Amino acid sequence: xxxxxxxxxxLVKRTGEKVFLECVQDMDHENMFWYRQDPGLGLRLIYxxxxxxxxxxxxxxxxxxxxxxxxxxxxxILESASTNQTSMYLCASSLxxxxxxxxxxxxxxxxxxxxx
Amino acid sequence: xxxxxxxxxxxxxxxxxxxxLRCNYSYGATPYLFWYVQSPGQGLQLLLKYFSGDTLVQGxxxxxxxxxxxxxxxNLRKPSVHWSDAAEYFCAVGEGGSYIPTFxxxxxxxxxx
Numbered sequence: 001x002x003x004x005x006x007x008x009x010x011l012v013k014r015t016g017e018k019v020f021l022e023c024v025q026d027m028d029h030e031n032m033f034w035y036r037q038d039p040g041l042g043l044r045l046i047y048x049x050x051x052x053x054x055x056x057x058x059x060x061x062x063x064x065x066x067x068x069x070x071x072x073x074x075x076x077i078l079e080s081a082s083t084n085q086t087s088m089y090l091c092a093s094s095l096x097x098x099x100x101x102x103x104x105x106x107x108x109x110x111x112x113x114x115x116x
Numbered sequence: 117x118x119x120x121x122x123x124x125x126x127x128x129x130x131x132x133x134x135x136x137l138r139c140n141y142s143y144g145a146t147p148y149l150f151w152y153v154q155s156p157g158q159g160l161q162l163l164l165k166y167f168s169g170d171t172l173v174q175g176x177x178x179x180x181x182x183x184x185x186x187x188x189x190x191n192l193r194k195p196s197v198h199w200s201d202a203a204e205y206f207c208a209v210g211e212g213g214s215y216i217p218t219f220x221x222x223x224x225x226x227x228x229x
Contacts, residue, residue, distance in 0.1 A: 042221035058211045103210045107159035
């Protein structure tokens with residue numbers, strides 16, 4: 001069974017802290033994604049990675065960075081957390097075959113981050 | 117650029133009633149279309165997908181969707197809703213050559229007993 005895991009389901013941090021959100025997939029997928037989900041706004045892409053050490057900015061990269069040192073792991077970093085980064089964060093992965101049946105994404109359970 | 121519209125933010129149905137969730141897309145060529153479901157506190161799970169061929173697609177949990185090119189729609193249906201279907205539903209569209217789908221804003225399904 002395919003699996004995407006995220007390091008924490010719930011996280012509470014203070015303003016100004018550096019926050020790491022970890023995501024691991026066991027499907028040997030090339031593509032990995034970080035989304036932010038807020039009520040009424042749907043899913044917004046923060047960053048995308050198509051290979052180790054490769055990354056592309058999504059729609060809302062400001063205030064975030066990412067790291068992909070190994071194929072199976074994709075980390076989202078909040079350099080200095082702020083209250084407006086309180087949100088649900090979803091990680092996803094997909095196969096590299098562009099435009100084909102494997103474009104479907106597999107999602108982790110999400111991390112609900114609260115910044116106080 | 118492609119876009120996806122889910123015109124209904126909330127839908128309320130009674131258990132046992134039929135369901136149709138609407139999805140309209142904007143894209144020039146034949147898109148790749150997906151429906152995902154998100155149960156409370158969970159990640160998204162793929163319900164079904166369409167790439168080509170038969171325009172009526174069967175998915176998991178008794179859901180189906182129909183691709184109508186003339187209406188640029190990919191509506192999700194279920195003949196009889198169960199209380200466990202209460203969730204958030206997302207339509208997404210992908211295009212050939214891109215790894216990044218575009219998601220609609222979601223429709224929240226409420227099921228009354």
